[in-house]
Amino acid sequence: MxxxxxxxxxxxxxxxxxxxxxxxxxxSGRKAQLTFSSLGKLSDIKxxxxxxxxxxxxxxxxxxxxxxxxxxxxxxxxxxTIERSAEGIDIVISIDISSSMLAEDIKPNRLIAAKDVAVDFIDKRISDRIGINVFARESFTVVPPTLDYALVSSLIETIDIGMVRDGTAIGMGLATAINRLRDSETESKVIILLTDGMNNSGEIDPVTAGELASTFNIKVYTIGIGSRGTAPYPIDDPIFGRRYQNVPVEIDEEMLQHIAGITGGRYWRATDLEEFIEVYNEIDQLEQSEVEEIIYxxxxxxxxxxxxxxxxxxxxxxxxxxxxxxxxxxxx
Structure with missing residues (x-):
């Protein structure tokens, strides 16, 4: 009202x-003009x-x-009455699932943190189609770009080490994501590539894949995840149980920066969980859908x-x- x-x-x-x-x-009105010797009888009058x-x-x-x-x-x-129209973005998140993603320099480990932060990022989107692919020695699509965010989030939880042979084929992971976006008719197409290592397998060179992304007008944001120096890596010993070994963190930052640069994207290094969350927040701000509202x-x-x-x-x-x-x- x-x-x-x-x-x-x-x-x-x-x-x-x-x-x-x-x-x-x-x-304060006028007083009565009649005088009675007793009011006793008057009190009985209804x-x-x-x-x-x-x-x-x-x-x-x-x-x-x-x-x-x-x-x-x-x-x-x-x-x-609100009429809302939005021009969405097609986004593919490409996640490294090589065994090194079990390192616990980012708690509880790199892979779990990558999945949790990705789900939070998806929850913030409004009208974007989002897909997921993973890579180690090979690469495959977990879910193609879709508006069904509940499906995407549930399938992210199923991602685990060992789904494909171990290795780090960054070029293959990037190429699989490109293949999902190349026929998209949206103006804005984005790949978020996450890795903690250096390219050591696969038939496609990462830089060549980056140039291919640029050809299809796909922007690539690259993220190197891992602390500097060494990181605790869990080893399950059949005799002594779980123990930790410090392994060197080797991320080809120069290559990731080059790929981001030739596609119009950006590169970030996330050395802890707070930095990792902030990276996704920055990407969320950089890639906003255009929403038009008409209010009647x-x-x-x-x-x-x-x-x-x-x-x-x-x-x-x-x-x-x-x-x-x-x-x-x-x-x-």
Whole structure:
């Protein structure tokens, strides 16, 4: 409910003064002209209904005045209709699932952190088609670009080490993602490539794949994940159980920067979970869908029912005053 002319509410300040005047008028009216030696017998006389209805007159007039003022303030019901159209982005997240992603320099380990942060990123998107592919020695598509975010998030949880032979074929992972986007008709196509190592397998050179992405007007954001120096890597020993070995972190940052540069993207190095989350936040800000909203507002006038109520109370007050009680309150 909204009010088109709320300034009329100031007129309601008259109401307490009017009621106060009626009370003062009643108690300061003329005294009785008849004198009785005793009022004992008069106390047994039952009151007349007109005596009670005397007070109804100012109350009815007050209600009439109030409702008429409310009608002048023009109460309205506001109905809004929003038409929203969005030009979405096609995004493929390409995740390294080589065994080195089990390193725990990013808790609980690199792969779990990569999956969790990717799910949070997907939850923020509005109208973008998002797909997932993974790579180690080979690469395959987990889910092609889709608007079914629940499906994408659930399939991300199934990603694990050992789904393909071990290795790091960055070029193959990038090429698989390109293959999913090359026929897309959207203006903006993006690949988020995540790896923690150096290309050591696969038939496609990563830089060649980057040049192919540039040909198809696909922007590639590259992320190197892992601390600097060494990282604790879990080893399950059949005799001594799980132990940790510090392994060197080797990320081909120069190559990742080159791929991002030739496609118009950017490269980030995430050495801990906070930096990793911030990287995805930056990508989320850089790649925003264009959303256009048209808002239609329809107002439904409610003042007639307030005006009719006010006129009804006014009529009842007039009838009560003139024909039923001949109320003394309004006329001392």
């Amino acid at each position: 909204s009010w088109a002319n709320p300034e009329y509410f100031w007129l309601l300040l008259v109401v307490p003064f009017f009621l106060g005047y009626q009370v003062w008028n009643y108690f 009151g007349n209904y007109r005596a009670w209805l005397t007070w109804a007159t100012p109350i009815l007039y007050t209600a009439a005045y109030t409702f008429i003022i409310l009608s002048l303030a023009r109460p309205q019901l506001q109905n809004s 507002i329809d107002y439904e006038e409610q003042y007639p029912q307030y005006l009719l109520s006010g006129l009804l109370f006014l009529l009842l007050g007039f009838v009560n005053e003139r024909f039923i009680t001949r109320s003394p309150l309004l006329h001392p």
